[in-house]
Amino acid sequence: MAEKRDMVQIDSLEKYFGEDKERVHVLKGVSLNIPEGSLYTFLGPSGCGKTTTLRCVAGLERPDGGKINIGSQTVFASGERVYVPTNKRPIGMVFQSYAIWPHMTVAENVAYPLTIQRRPKTEIKQRVSDVLKIVGLDGLEDRPAPKLSGGQQQRVAFARALINEPKVMLLDEPLSNLDAKLRVQMRSEIKALQRRTNITTIFVTHDQAEALAISDQIAVMHGGKLIEIGSPHQLYSRPKRRFTATFLGLTNLIAGKVLEVDGDSRPGKMQTKKGILSFIPAPGLKKDQAAVISIRPENIPVHKEKPRSLDNVVEGTVKEAIFMGDAYHCKIAVGDDVLAVHTHPFHSISPGEKVYLHLDPKSCNGLPADDTEGIDESMLGD
């Protein structure tokens, strides 16, 4: 991919909520750059600061420190006392509740950004009908807003955010109020819409599956800090942080201590309760460091007989095997630990069986065990 200009630059953003004793530090120096034309996701559990970061970009929250640029314009800089109010920023936003004004029709809602600029009526009419066509609501111009379904309300919210051709679209958990089926449909529509319009889009969600499906880039956040940034593929298959590995999808963690490591391209060795295991180390992992191996359930081949000439084989007993149609979801006891393993549905497997698990070194990600940096225990609760 050719190198692109950054549309949004966020630099060491700080934000506190509340006053005095109840002051909570919600953003702790968040810095990230969002390339032009990309669909960029802030992902994390609730309370991680993702929505606050988005609202700072929108200007709905005023950060306590840091700097934000949109395009070439600085919209917030604590040092230089720059603060561009929300209504002067080149943005469009879709809210979690959609925030469709119930006292207006579809057309009035969508036209709002233009009517308050007192654009000519004919231009407004033309652009409303154009943008409604884009979101697939043409013909519903005169429908009162309260008479719309959830999916339609969301399309109206998109149309309203799009109509003024913003530089950045901000989507605050826009799918969380839809039922499961519609959610999947709308997420591919959002992606298609973003591709078509090529507007830089920030998408906030706590749903990792949604984030994986939709994003060009994901910024994983936790406890007010940025944990890791990467493409969905990178984050899922080669996470660099323990939090990323556990938050995105299911994974098994095997604790141990690094015995041998040589850069991050060559396998290292780790002492674990299951013996010495090979793994692909995360950058910066050092010898003697406490670490974990993360391996996904679908990446563990099961053998009924002990395979020869393979590294990283452990012996286990099947505790539970649930047939899911597309796979068996097994719980396999290995020593004191229980590993989750997904096996192919063709190979039947039943509880009590003794099996051998191949923990392929290529699928074993060695990560620092101590991941508390960036995780404030007090914020894990909510």
Place this chain on the structure above:
Amino acid sequence: MRRLNSQTLILIGATLFVLYLAGVPLLMLLYGSIRSAPIGEPGATYTIQNYVKAYFDKEFYFLFLNSVYYALGTCVVTFLIGTFLAWVSERTNTPFKKLFVVMALIPFIIPGILSTISWILLLSPKIGLINLVIKNLLGLESAPFNIYTMWGMIWAESIHLYPLVFLLMSAAFRNMDTSLEEAALTAGSSTFTTFTRVTLPLMRPAMFSVLLVIFIRGIEAFEVPALIGVPAKISVFTTKIFLAIHQFPSDFGLAGAYAVTLLAISTTGVLIYGRITRREERYATVTGKGYRPRVIDLGGWKYVTCAIAFLIFLLAVIFPAFILLWSSFIPYYGVPSLELMGKMTWANFHYILNYPLALTAFKNSFYLSVGSATLVMLLTSIIAWITVKTKLPGRALLDNMTFIPIAMPGIVLGVSLIWVYLTLPIPIYGTIWVLLLAYITKFMPYGIRAASASMIQINKELEEASFTAGGTWFQTFRKVILPLLMPGFTAGWIYISIIALRELSTSILLYSYNSTVLSIMAFDLWEGGQYTYVCALGVLMVLLLLVMAFTARKLGAKIGIAE
């Protein structure tokens, strides 16, 4: 949250205006009560003579006892009537209970001065209709009832105030978690024990706060004490203040001393009320769900409760309405008879409509009512936005300031404003503008209540969506917040325009010939003994009120969300 200059300007302006309206009269009242002569007169000094004169007069203690007696009596009577009707319509299977809700609220629309007059016309020992009928029927020597007594006054006041008890108690009955009662029943207690051990204790905070509201309203009542109490020589604080100013020469200092005393009493009441309701709200969050009230099957007793309810309506609604209507159509005051019926005429209405001052009064009342209702709702909408939607420091104080005038009895506000506009170099004393300011001050608390309640229900994202769409604060307020606020705005507007149209106790100290309003005109006509004209005027006032309420509702629905 300071975003824009226009926003900051509006917010600061609204805040200063509220501080001026609520704070200045209070300060001037305290100041005036310690001056030896009216402001502006040369040689005035600081003095405590006004208080000495007030408190060392033995009449003061009669005054105090009378006022308290009157307020407590009103509490008892309104509480019995209002609670009974609320219970019947919320918790029993009494027939026609839906109808009761409508009828219980009718007295709301009748101005206090008219309902007082109607009770004089019904219960006066000389001309009272009920007295005359009973005397004729039973062949009595003297009239069985006399309105010109303490209990006569309490009765007239209670009929005017019980709808308030009805509303508050209905809400209390509705919000009560009946599963608490059911738990008692399943635990083996009888219906009666359940009532005394569970229902009553649960209702106690609500009942106490209702009684307190009525007590405050009773203490600051003016119409009944002025029209009945003055001729009966039963003085309370409000009439004493009125007379101190209306005597010649006026004793402003004495009026001020009494006004401060009255203000202290009502403020205490309001403060206690505030504490109770705050605690109640805390309880309410625990059990704040919409319960389906358990309806008690009264069996045969339901006909008894129904009959009592109808009797109450006969007394509270039918009789007063009838006497007003009847008197407005007859050429001279008299008991209904076939002879008088033959003489029914529109002459009273003709007279009123051609009365030189009437047009002025109608215009003034209309402008004041529409103007104060609109301005109060606009002002309090802005204040409510500050107190509900922002985190600005001092917003709680602003909320309290807006609420202060609720503790100011109308007559006290009148005295305070006399002081303010005789002192400050703002030349509006004696004009309609001083009445407008008085009304805005007086009705601000009702406005803030309606506006805050609706403001809380508006999702913050609805206004944020406007900011992100490029709207300024002013555009957002006008195009998004105000329309969404419309249901509460309209409700508050209707209520304020109704109470503004019948306002008497403040206006009576502040009006001049050119700023006469309808209630003052009714008061003057009554004082002049022109009963039939007053009644015709009253009928016109009620009609005007109905038209205004109806129009406001229609308009509100058009601007806001059509439901």
